Amino acid sequence: MDFALNDDQRAIQDAARAFADAELALHSAQWDEDKHFPVDVMKSAAEMGFCGIYTGEEHGGMALGRVEAAVIFEELSRGDVATAAFISIHNMATWMIDKFGSDDLRSRLVPSLVTMDKMASYCLTEPGSGSDAAALRTTAVRDGDHYVLNGSKAFISGAGVSDVYVVMVRTGAEGARGVSTIVVEKDTPGLSFGANEKKMGWNAQPTAVVSFDDCRVPVGNLVGQEGDGFKYAMAGLDGGRLNI
DSSP, rough: OOOOOOOHHHHHHHHHHHHHIIIIITTTHHHHTOOOOHHHHHHHHHHTTTSSSSOOGHHHHHHHOOOHHHHHHHHHHHHHHHHHHHHHHHHHHHHHHHHHHHHHHHHHHHHHTTTSSSSSEOOOOOOTTTTTTTGOHHHHHHTTTTTEEEEEEEEEEEETOOOOEEEEEEOOSGGGGGEEEEEETTTTTEEEEEEOOSSSOOTTTTEEEEEEEEEEEGGGESSSTTTTTHHHHHHHTSSOOOOO
């Protein structure tokens, strides 16, 4: 088996490395010291396609594979690991909406996410259950044309700054089958954020608690079907390899 990169993949690697050297590495230490979230630089990364790497082409993504994504993230991490990590999270959240969302949700959000005119965060981890999706406690109860969310997520990258939050919630019974995925947009009443966490390194991205207090979200913001959220979470974390 040949594990060598092909010519196209090497060209992508070279472009990502050049970007990391020119736009990230020179500023990484200062960003960490200042706790600066380099949104303008990430928008420059989006101009190179790095914020919709494996999102489909219909709404502006590059439709590349996970090998190409890994190559890009590896090179960006050489420049600044905190920024590269956030870009990887943004890519995963954008892909989940594009892959599993309704046509309306996709057309409304994905174009602005691949350009990073809007930023996305992924909300799975909870104070009591960590990143165990099957054990999460944040609830979403159907009330007419809305879901009402209650609960909290912990250690969320981009919390308070991102415009879009892809949230894993419990809409049904205990366990994996009761988990769904809902998109919560910034400034939704009932959505709030904790203080930025104290960290050793990784200060070039905000990390905080995301809380939901009777947070009403339109039913149209459900990603896919109720009860499929666990599969979507695993697909995102597993690099999209699950057959779902």
